[in-house]
Amino acid sequence: MFHVKRIADNRLDVQLSGKLDSDELHVLVDHLMNASTGFTHGRMRYCIHDFDRPSLGALAMELSQVAQLFILIRRFERCAVIADKRWLRIASKIEGALIPGLKIKAFAPDEAQAAEAWLEQP
Numbered sequence: 001m002f003h004v005k006r007i008a009d010n011r012l013d014v015q016l017s018g019k020l021d022s023d024e025l026h027v028l029v030d031h032l033m034n035a036s037t038g039f040t041h042g043r044m045r046y047c048i049h050d051f052d053r054p055s056l057g058a059l060a061m062e063l064s065q066v067a068q069l070f071i072l073i074r075r076f077e078r079c080a081v082i083a084d085k086r087w088l089r090i091a092s093k094i095e096g097a098l099i100p101g102l103k104i105k106a107f108a109p110d111e112a113q114a115a116e117a118w119l120e121q122p
Helices: 022-035 056-064 066-073 088-099 111-119
Strands: 004-006 011-017 042-051 076-083 102-108
Touching: 004 022, 011 022, 022 088, 042 111, 066 076, 076 088, 076 111, 088 102, 102 111
Parallel strands: 011 042, 042 076, 076 102
Antiparallel strands: 004 011
């Protein structure tokens, strides 16, 4: 289950929970693409709770949308990931180190205010 909300001309808030299959991941990527149209130097707050690892089909689908994901990533410069599970925070840090031009910082749920402050930094 997910919810994508455009907060401002350069800000998205995303909530994610449960397990994603390939169909849901496809819809999520479409929602993110549509909601971030026109973004430059975008900011995203990604709240993840009670999330299960994606299915193999979802991972395969993500690989099939690499071109679209690169377009999406270039629209953003910062992403704060607020996750209740440690493995998600670690995965976010790794992803942040691997994606040039996108700063990703992970936060625990009790650090939500720090995540907001970090997103607002120039």
